[in-house]
Amino acid sequence: MTDAGKNLTADSVEGMVRLSVLLPMPFAGPLDYLYAAPVSEGSILRVPLGPREVTGVVWPAADTKRPSAPDKSDRTVSVEKLKPVAGRVDMPPLTPDLCRFVDWVAAYTLTSRGRVLRMILSVPAALEPPPVQRIFAPGRERPARLTPARARVLDAIAAQGPLSARAAAEAAGVSESVVRGLAKAGALTMREVSADAPYPLPDPTRPGPALSDEQAAAAAAVCGAVTAGEYAVFLLDGVTGSGKTEVYFEAVAAALSRDDETQILVLVPEIALTSQWLDRFEARFGARPVVWHSDVGQAARRRAWAATARGSARVIVGARSALFLPFRKLGLIVVDEEHDPSFKQEDGVLYHARDMAVLRASLGGCPIVLASATPSLETAVNADAGRYRRLRLTARHGGAALPDIRAVDMRRDPPPPGRWIAPPLEADMRDTLARGEQVMLFLNRRGYAPLTLCRTCGHRLECPHCSAWMVEHRFQRRMQCHHCGHSGPVPPACPSCGAEDSLVACGPGVERLFEEVGARFPEARIAVMTSDTLDHPSETARFVADIAAGNVDIVIGTQIVTKGYHFPQLTLVGVIDADLGLRGGDLRAGERTYQQLTQVAGRAGRAARPGRVFLQTYDPAHPVVDALVKGDGARFMALEEDGRRRHAMPPFGRLVALILSGRDESAVIETGRRLAATAPSGQTPGGEAVQVLGPAPAPLARLRGYYRVRLLLHQRGLGRVQALMRDWLKRSEPVKGVTVKVDIDPYSFL
Ligand SMILES: Nc1ncnc2c1ncn2[C@@H]1O[C@H](COP(=O)(O)OP(=O)(O)OP(=O)(O)O)[C@@H](O)[C@H]1O
Ligand SMILES: [Zn+2]
DSSP states (O other), X not given: OOSOOSOBOOEEETTEEEEEEEOXXXXXXXXXXXXXXXXXXXXXXXXXXXXXXXXXXXOOOOOTTSOOOOOOOOTTSOGGGOOBOOEEOSSOOOOXXXXXXXXXXXXXXXXXXXXXXXXXXXXXXXXXXXXXXXXXXXXXXXXXXXXXXXXXXXXXXXXHOSEEHHHHHHHHTXXXXXXXXXXXXXXXXXXXXXXXXXXXXXXXXXXXXXXXXHHHHHHHHHHHHHXXXXXXXXXXXXXXXXXXXXXXXXXXXXXXXXXXXXXXXXXXXXXXXXHHHHHHHHHHHSSOOEEESTTSOHHHHHHHHHHXXXXXXXXXXXXXXXXXXXXXXXXXXXXXXXXXXXXXXXXXXXXXXHHHHHHHHHHHTOEEEEEESSOOHHHXXXXXXXXXXXXXXXXXXXXXXXXXXEEEETTTSOOOTTOOOOHHHHHHHHHHHXXXXXXXXXXXXXXXXSEEEETTTOOBOBOSSSSSBOEEETTXXXXXXXXXXXXXXXXXXXXTTOOBTOEEEESOOHHHHHHHHHHHOTTXXXXXXXXXXXXXXXXXXXXXXXXXXXXXXXXXXXXXXXXXXXXXXXXXEEESOTTGGGTTOOTTXXXXXXXXXXXXXXXXXXXSSOOEEEEEXXXXXXXXXXXHHHTOHHHHHHHHHHHHHHTTOXXXXXXXXXXXXXXXXXXXXHHHHHHHHTOOOEEOTTSOEEEEEEEEEEEEEEETTEEEEEEEEEESSOSOOHHHHHHHHHHOOOOTTOEEEXXXXXXXXX
């Protein structure tokens, strides 16, 4: 890429050009700098800022169509005051559609463009020249003295090709000084190469499985759009185990086959990014994709970022932040498990990765596939309206039946006191194990018990920093707050009344369930899968391989087990508390519980033998339970849709949450009062009714020592709310020390 790009953004100023440069920092708009020559938009530069030198990007003029955020313009600064650019970074410019994406995300989420750019330039080290590595190859001289150690080094390099000193020493079982000695003697030559080996290329010409008619039709539709290179949104709506992954792999193959440059992004919920998925990809394409998520180390991040920017990384699979990677030529996006709540980012810039992925596809002109067995209502409504194209897979692959789901009425068939598995589930567990098949028990609660209280005085163990109970983790012998991570030893006596041996655990967590299962099935091999026991991907891989190989009889897990696993011998799923997600009554509680239980039920009977699912519930008539038992998800979603439509709730209306927090409770309350006093009400210019609810203490009224208060704006219609929100926020100053977080389209109401 040369400087003589065609998108010049600069005015000439006495031989120097004026460039508008956006910095990855929270303040409002781009700043102007001078440079000796025009530079293409998107180019990455080093510029002075006060005493520092920082990275910035030559920014295109605002897109007139975007919902514009008023920027502090820098245009008024006179030329003499502008500083020159310090230098250019050797990296291809960000593409025009990526720059526009930053503008749109910032405008939509009501944040500054600089903060969004910071999510793109997330790996500063990737902008440095790649680290080099010294490798040693055979030289011209024969060493005068050929000791056995030296001979082994020469043999290793002759066999394996050029090696680093460390690798050669390891291969020969000698110290590195032997390698260096050979180099000094001229028997080896040293050269410097980039430490980043290129990623192996996935091969799209390898044959995939023979697809069923339904699968083939779905794949053809997506491949058509991929080959045409045009924006289209597909909803791949297929029951669990129907081969959605196989279908989108075909689209990946089509995108790879287009040319040598097209890149593909697959977004998955973080915990679904499993070794099983990666193995499947590798089996299909002969190479692993580039992986991007929070557990990827610094060196791998740097390498992945740079390779994405340079275009040499072809397939990237990642959690939501992968959406902000600097692709050169994006030709396909897949969002797997599109309904998953973890696509909503709840820290920093609050965005929904699925929605922003659709935006990115539309700006970049590429197709996007949203895949799910339980599409979100948002997506389903878009599909029904014809904005998205729905592709259905109605059957499991290879004729496997969907599992038989039944409710266990806990009022009629309760487990004995202090136990959590009801008799009908226990009986089926015995039969299943006797047949040599596997059982999965699902309980979405980490730790031993959700609550510990004192039998003598009724005191409950609470987190000192949050309005939340401390959760006992018996495996680690500690109490833990699941909101802030605060932890401490299990107290020997009640901290309130001092009574000894008086603390009792209330309710079940997975660890307690483990205890019960161990006592009732002493012969069974039991594994507990939670984020506590699987804190590293390699550990998860081992666990999963063990289960798939049949070395485990009973798997007990939290939501971590619901995502995408395929265990052929697993035929029974027991949901210990099907009502758990329905309590609390947030807007999407029913929808989310339906989705989660469908996913976990979908792990049962995926291969030759049929599956059964037991839902333990105190309310078998609840519409969610009823829909699962009758296999009538469509009716449940229709009901849900009716309710939302009637109340003009998303996706038929809009919500914006304001979350106020600060150390001083009265300052937080006062800020809430001010915001309420200036709140919009009545009708928007578009004629949609708006109403502001609150301020009210957040359900998590204290978090990490901060007091929290919430307000909720509800607009009965889908007009844009951003301008209204900006005006409102401008009208009232928060009290000093109070932060106001704006959450457009909130998913969490805590
Ligand atoms: N056409 C096919 N030929 C051979 N195997 C297939 C085919 N389609 C699907 N399978 C296999 O069936 C199993 C289920 O498929 P897959 O995991 O793609 O389904 P899914 O719809 O993504 O499932 P879920 O939503 O439950 O995660 C996998 O082991 C997959 O390899
Ligand atoms: Zn806490």
